Amino acid sequence: MSTLLHIQVSPMGDNSISLSVAEEFIKGWKEANPDGNIIERNLATNPVPVLDGEAIFADYTPVANRPESMAAKRALRQNLIDEITGVDEIVVSTPLWNWGIPSPLKAYIDQIIIPGVLDGSGANGLAGKKVTAIIAQGGSYKTGSPREGWDYGSGYLELVFTALGSTDVTVVVSEFGLAGVAPGMEDFVDAKQSSIAAAKTAARDRAAA
Ligand SMILES: Cc1cc2nc3c(=O)[nH]c(=O)nc-3n(C[C@H](O)[C@H](O)[C@H](O)COP(=O)(O)O)c2cc1C
Structure with missing residues (x-):
């Protein structure tokens, strides 16, 4: 049984374009994986904390010497890493905000990357995983x-997932979301x-590929 992790970021609910494109992807994915399991990580309703000094310093502190609060922050990071490395496939849906990714998604990326555990220098934790990034x-x-x-979101996400070991990263972009609004x-x-x-067509095709 295949497992998909959907990381969603938009706070716009039913009005979200990135989510509507992701829903097409998920429809296609369910058709291709009728017995599949989908894990939803909603960073809009359930953001992860911004990485702080205590969380960073945990990896320079022997396990036995970590105070409870440090151990808890390190455990949260490990849970997020175990989640993303434990799935077969990943789809991220996000808006472009101020020419980059929204801060909740950046906070998530900062939480999951730990040198030697999941990193861009050879840990290769996402090797073999298909990654689709949908950006509105x-x-x-x-x-x-x-x-x-001026779009510093699409290329950044492609870089992050490639650096973490995936060799199958696709970015799907929808444009002009503010037309009729702004x-x-x-x-x-x-x-x-x-x-x-x-x-939406690209997302469905990608899910079936
Ligand atoms: C805080 C904020 C910043 C934005 N910055 C940009 C931007 O830099 N470039 C852009 O093309 N659109 C920008 N937009 C527009 C959104 O990318 C666009 O509305 C998109 O549809 C949002 O995705 P969503 O519908 O999934 O929430 C911004 C919107 C918000 C709310």
């Missing part, structure tokens, strides 16, 4: 657009609809 953008950063290259973007409503539709 409010505008567009494609080649030729006025803000070409003033001045009325001309992009059609582009928004077609971009979301294309992202």
Whole structure:
């Protein structure tokens, strides 16, 4: 039986574009894995703490010398690592916020990366896992657009999951989410609809691949 970890970040609930694309992925995944198990990690409703000094210092402190609060912070990190390394497949759905990933997702990434345990220097904990990152953008950063290259979210997520050992990372982007919402973007409503539709198709295809 295959297990999928869905890490979701948007706080927008039924209005979330990234979540609506992820739902298409999950539909496709369930078809491909009728007996599969899905673990939901919702960082909007259940954020992980920002990494603090005590949590970091735990890995420089012998287990027997760790005070209770330090041991608890280290245990939380281990639980998150065990969760992501224990699944077969990972899908992340997130908005692009201020040209990067939202801070709850960054806090999660900081929690799960520990040198020698799960890291970008050879621990390879995500080797063999298929990773799909779904990102909803409010505008567009494609080649030729006025803000070409300002998306520091997609490439970052691709880098993180590749560094952690996955050799099968795909990023699905939907654009123009703010059209029809933010003033001045009325001309992009059609582009928004077609971009979301294309992202949903890409997500379904990816789940079936
Ligand atoms: C705090 C905040 C910051 C945002 N920053 C950006 C940005 O830098 N670039 C962009 O294209 N869209 C930006 N947006 C728009 C969102 O990416 C867009 O609305 C997207 O649909 C959000 O995903 P969601 O619908 O899954 O929540 C921002 C939205 C919010 C609320």
